[in-house]
Amino acid sequence: MTEFKDLGLSSGLLKAVSENGYTSPTPIQEKAIPLILSGRDLMGLAQTGTGKTAAFGLPLIDRLLAENEHAQPRGARALILAPTRELVNQIAKNLVSYLKTTPLRVSSVVGGVSINGQIKRLSRGTDILVATPGRLLDLVDRKAVNLGTASYLVLDEADQMLDLGFIHALRRIAGLVRQERQTLLFSATMPKQISELARSYLRNPERVEVSPTGRTADKVTQSVHFMDQKAKTDFVLKQLQSSPDDMSLVFCRTKHGAERLMRKLSQNGVAAGSIHGNKSQNQRDKAIRDLREGRINVLVATDVAARGIDIPGVSHVYNFELPEVAEAYVHRIGRTARAGAAGEAVALCAPEEIALFRQIEKLIGIEIPVASGDVPPMAAAASRSKRGGQNRGGQNRGGSKPAPKKPFRKSSSKNDNDNNNASARQAKRRRPNNRKRAA
Missing domain, CATH: 3.40.50.300 (P-loop containing nucleotide triphosphate hydrolases)
Structure with a gap:
């Protein structure tokens, strides 16, 4: 050796x-x-x-x-x-x-x-x-x-x-x-x-x-629960309350969604913190430190925490929302089963996320066992795409709803504000024409 x-x-x-x-x-x-x-x-x-x-x-x-x-x-x-x-x-x-x-x-x-x-x-x-x-x-x-x-x-x-x-x-x-x-x-x-x-x-x-793209840790037990998006919060809350001593990461797709879920968990007695792009560096450091030192048991995060954060003792990773990019799933669940330990990865899949789920299974080369719920048809994902699609290539960082007319958005808050200001200016320029037509 x-x-x-x-x-x-x-x-x-x-x-x-x-x-x-x-x-x-x-x-x-x-x-x-x-x-x-x-x-x-x-x-x-x-x-x-x-x-x-x-x-x-x-x-x-x-x-x-x-x-x-x-x-x-x-x-x-x-x-x-x-x-x-x-x-x-x-x-x-x-x-x-x-x-x-x-x-x-x-x-x-x-x-x-x-x-x-x-x-x-x-x-x-x-x-x-x-x-x-x-x-x-x-x-x-x-x-x-x-x-x-x-x-x-x-x-x-x-x-x-x-x-x-x-x-x-x-x-x-x-x-x-x-x-x-x-x-x-x-x-x-x-x-x-x-x-x-x-x-x-x-x-x-x-x-x-040294490892094929998409390979997931051998000691991570994976499962998926199919449910409506509105049912996810109660489900993950019940899971976390049933194992209050476990150290868990919960991944959301957007900053506002992560913060909203963290507050909901905290209001129901779960010791939770959050980490995402709207947090200052001191706030992010404190949240990770609190998890390491046991002051909180649950960290709700966007994909900013999916890579490079080595937090020993994380037993569960919950994919509250599936990532837009399949590779991010591998990095998310890699936060558990560190240093040879075992871990569990739980995915929550809404009907509109079935296409994302199939991409994940294709990437990792396995069928993730179904723990509960009925597998929705692919038609649900196609319908969602017709209603506006998704922000491919990275998480939507501007809020809980994706922006259908902006397939690519930069990550900084400044850029989010710039985009909002630009939209306002465009709307302002359109108003005279609207008034003219109304007249």
Whole structure:
């Protein structure tokens, strides 16, 4: 059996590996670490929870230590991009645990917190900068960070960054980093845009794939309950009340829907919190901390929490609403059965969601057992599509109802407001014509 000492890591990092409780490398670590140590660009396909952070973090730290250089003021020697604040914080936390005995510094920058504090911290430079694309470009525009000093670029969960509309930000950032660099791209899926991104910014990369797209954790027991949308709240409330000591995640499709469900659960005696795009960074951190430390037992979330959040002890994942993108189902239920434990994934499927459900089954390659209810005909989904369709390619972030005339919406609240203002201006321009016709 392969051990970490067989992968070429330095003795100092092997000690850090041991102190973190790692016994043997995961498949992605076993394949990726030697390639990264050799300086190769790499394109890695692996699901969340497979140990990707250590797969790129350990060899990256090893290479930085070997160079024996110092970060320049406002500079970064290595840049790691991730799609969400939670994933950025998780990556940074793991990296800090790997380099406790080294002089290297790790800094993280995300939106939702004071930018002035981040500017101050970056003024002296950092060895590894972990960032979300939006806040990073804010700092670039303020000349608070110089990406031209970075010799390493890591794109983690690249497919989700594209889902969230970061493609133009990624292209701009890649153009600011040194051209002579090592680039590592990790993704759970490989859509066409990811392949194009890899061809544009990776040089003759090695491709590493350790788990088929759509594969769900072996120890997750899956089931589906078919019911009307209006019946879902009472159903999930009864399930949570019957097991008050279980730690559960409940996934909704929209921010407002998640907040509404959380309040309903709380009003009925369930210790619940919520995490979604309308929450500040401090609120999101507190909700996750409360779940970890047992102050709440249920976290209601949008897909912002589906990747990269490692919360030990989650026994149940409820898909209160099925995701618009089938791959998101895999990431959602991957929040349970962590570190070899067992877990249960429960899907609630309304008649209008049957098409989404069939896409999920096709992706994962199994038929999910039916626990209750009658399987609705596909005609229900077709009828729903005729009534306006759905916001494909990512969650609807503007509210509980999808916007049929806007197939793609950016993720920020500012963009939501801009869209609303634009609609108001269009309506205003139409009013004179309406009055004229009425006259």
